[in-house]
Amino acid sequence: MSVLLEVRGLEVAFRAGPPLARRRFKAVAGVDFDVGRGETFALVGESGSGKTTLARAVNGLQPISAGSVAFDGLRIDGLGGAAMKPVRRAMSMMFQDPVGSLSPRMTVGDLVTEPFRIHRVDADPEAETARLLSLVGLDAAFADRFPHQLSGGQARRVGVARAIALNPRLIIADEPTAGLDVSVQGEVLNLLNELRERMGLAMVIITHNLHVIRHVADRMAVMYLGRFVETGPSAEIFAAPAHPYTAALLSANPEPDPDRARDRISLPAEAPSPMARPDGCEFHTRCPWAAAKCGTEAPAAVGGDRRAACHFPLGAGARPPAKESTI
């Protein structure tokens, strides 16, 4: 499988704070990953982990402060509007809010055919609308509706239709199931899976919900404070998480079974802000297994396809005893 998207040492910095004490901080602090053709890669993290910023940086919506992004062998970081335009044709992005990412005064028909107009592709708008809507399982009568007349699931389908309009090679989907009821989430995931198979698309899926990616992702990365704490094939990570944070995330989303053993990992305190990163391992302030070494020395993520940035990876034996706060 050849590499489609290659990200190396990517950093995104912002400035924030009160006027006189404005400080620079890194929302994304150096990440590397590859996405192969036709592969689905998932970025998992909680609010403030920098996952959305990372996606925007890859797409060129957010200037990066260090590192490189290559798409199909071509460096695309720092490309200007005109040079970036052909890249955007091959790389679509879907945004979090299903309704809010649709321009409110355009009809569904105008929305799904907008890529053709932007890229001056000659096409019959009505035929294309009908084709795209049927691809995502919407009735052609939806073409005249406005976004506020759609349910969340329907709006999400319109977003998908627009994303695949110009046969892209990569779709970056930010929280594709956010704001949808459980019974509708499956529909959207099935649709993405189906289109991926049919069109040979690669996908980057950003989410906070581990269970969502279990069913769609080939490989995944877990983000914490703008860095990857664990990466690898998703099946392996789900089977045996190596990083304590991954394990905590997995246990925090329990399966609905009243008889299941209560083996959750409860994290004390809240995530620190990227403006005040802890020393050593950045997770040690919340880690149930943190040892003295963790507070002083930053662990490196080593290994091949499967990596975890932890001094004492789970399942590797020599791990210090858990502290009181675990349940």
Added chain:
Amino acid sequence: MSAAGSDLPGAGRLPTSARLLRSVRRVAREPLGALGLVLVAAMIGGAVFADILTAFEPNRISPRDRFLGPSFGHLLGTDQLGRDLFSRVLHGGRIALSVALLSTAVSLAIGVALGLVAGYGPRWLDNLMLLLFDSIKSFPTVMLALALVTLFGPSLTAVVVVVVLVNVPGYARIVRTRTLSIKESEFVDAARSMGAGTARILRTHVTPNVIGPLLILASMDIPVVIAIEAGMSFLGLGVRPPTPSWGAILNDGFAAIRDTPWIAVAGGLPIILTTLGFTFLGETLRDVFDPRLKGRG
């Protein structure tokens, strides 16, 4: 509770004329809207058909008929020069209406352009323009009018310039604020991610979402414009005599208010009725089409 009405009857696009008719019906269904429609229609009708509705010329001086009270011949009486007040009121409507339309259109055009630039342009330009808007707004309207008239002399142009100067900072600010929030919205990000350029984003994604509410707010400003014209003419800073203007009539009446109060009544009544009419209409338009704007000053 979220409405589950996902299968609404296809409220697609209708032809413009049908939509307009439907809008008028929706406004007329509200009592206040109906009243506003009647008052505004009467004012526009009076101004357009002024020559048919009255036999008197607005500026013909008739010394024998000075200070006549209201009667069947002279519905609103005559003024100190014996001019028929009803005729002057109808013709004054033309002045009020043309000033209102002209200056609102000019203010809107300038306001939208400046607001888009401030909202979508670089930060420093935004700050500079805000400063400019605030500086212009920091002159009280009358002071601005007085200063400008000192500069240009009294004229209808001066009135339009004053109105534009008064309105533009407000409109531009509204457009700027909305542009800023639209700029951050996901649908603009989506357009950018599809490769749309700035011009396209401003044209198809920003302007359509800015212009609707602004038009409604501008329609609610029409009474203010009419008041500015009348006020300046009342002070002798607007139209030059003998051109009939409601403010000028009011000024004539004010000079003789103790003995012949009907002149002041004749000058004030059309101002009250039209400003009320346009306000009621504007309020109803807003409530019907954009309830979110409610509560704006």
Added chain:
Amino acid sequence: MTVLAIKGLNVSFSTGDGDLRALRDVSLEVPARGIVGVVGESGCGKSTLINAVLGLLADNGRVDGGSILFEGRDLTRLAPAEMRALRGPGIATVFQDPMGALNPVLSIGRQMRDIQYRSPLGRSEKDARSAEFLRRVRIPDAEAALARHPHEFSGGMKQRVAIAMALMMEPSLLIADEPTTALDATLEVATIDLLKELQEQIGCSVLFISHHLGVVAELCDDVVVMYAGEVVERGSARQVFNTPRHPYSALLLECDPARRPERARRLPTIPGSVPDPRRRPEGCVFAGRCPRRVDACRAPQGERAMEPGHMARCHLAEAG
């Protein structure tokens, strides 16, 4: 003993478009010291149910049938002043949105003191009590926190302040309306643990509203499944989660991606959408989306007992 018993509750809203039946024949019971979970997707009537219990229905809403017995008194028949006297000491509530639930311009201490207005304690004693409860929800530096305003706290901290306020009332019933939905998953766990721990200390009952099945399965003794304004299934957590009898509950559980630990090619879904609340069918509300639909589903459905304490509103449901 039962703290809260809702029987055959009907709630409607009058709208410009005709009446909207938000709740139809809703019955449930919350036993003393019990935790009852209400689950359902958007539009199922969870919020209306809470507002009806609290007597805080919007002006156009009305209870047109049924009763809400709280410690033996029918809340639907109480005068507004009597109802108000119950809110707080009798029934305390933690709402979903930690950002909006606290008054932004008053300090935390002031708001915590205000809700103790019925207490004969002096000002400094009330503040001491507030600080004590802030400590119990593990707010660091509780005394200093009293002087701060809501915007100075993070989302998780605000939610803990809200929990402290509710439990400070030492209510008989705590209503928790999606208290963790707005929080990150890892915080959600900590907040749920805290809630459970404090509930055991205070000994109150809890009505826990959530769409998160995993949390409900873990926290609650009994579960109520709602769909389109009706209770479609009710029973102990084991009964509902292990042997769901109503097709909707069964499908909803199946849809939860957490239920399938291995990668699935196709995830189960429930095609269709919730019926328009203005035009809900006379018969089964789920019939339009139900794979097992038959003609008899058009007739109004009553509650059918499956086993002791377990009922489903479906004529196809069978015990055992």
Added chain:
Amino acid sequence: MLIYAVKRLGLAVVIVSLAMLLLFSMIYLIPGDPAAVALGPRATEAMREALRVKMGLDQPVWVQFWNFFRGAWTGDLGREVLSDRPVARVVMEQLPHTLALIAGGITWSVALGIPLGCWAAVNRGGWSDRIVGVLSVAVIAVPSFVVAIYALLVFAVTLRWLPAIGAGPPGDPGAQLLHLILPSLAVGLGWVGYIARMVRASMLEVLEEQHIRTARAFGLPERRIIFRYALAIAVPPTVTLLGVGIGQMLSSAVFAEIVFARPGVGKLVYDSILTRNYPLVTGAVMVTTVLFVLINLAADLVVGALDPRVRGRL
């Protein structure tokens, strides 16, 4: 908060400076020779030249501007043409009358507007709400000078309840207050409507907020919820509105002063324009502009002090 105040003050200084620049360019652009205009047709060229030198008109533009600018900041607005008195003193003599008028207008608008708005919000959808709604729209729509003339016509000329002209004899507060009633009503009536609407709208918005539901869920008395929890959030925006409103009341004051023949800055400017007493015009406009900027500054700072969210942000 300190940083916010300093920033806001800096902005005010910049705005006033810009306003000065605008005013100066206006004077500079006035067609004709100010000296000739001021002295009239019978003055000799020597007299004109003397006045030009005295007014500094013989110097380069930027020197003139700098003198004007420095003078204005130090309170020296030049001397008026007719009586050669310092403009600043003439304006300051008239200012209290205008301030009294505006204070009267604010009193009307706050005393009627806030309770009316609150009453309408609490009885939302009822008859009182509708009546307040229509009335406030109506009083906003009608221009203040029409209100002034009709009030004069009805209450002073026809009914003779209240005095028609002047500000009342100095040293007689009772009579002065009586003279203030009609003009300040004309100035403040529209703002009764604005404030009532604003208070109603923001009360309704606040009453819908989640924390009000929380307060109700704890059984707090409705009166306490409305007066302590809701009004505290709903009223600050009206303070900013009043800041803008005072500027517009300054406009209305000009008309009220002319209609009721009251002394004041507005009447001073108007009379000065008629007599082409330009230094007085610019001086008075300058003073009112500074006043307006200061009032807006004060309003913003008050809002900042009232709202901890604003206080914390900057």
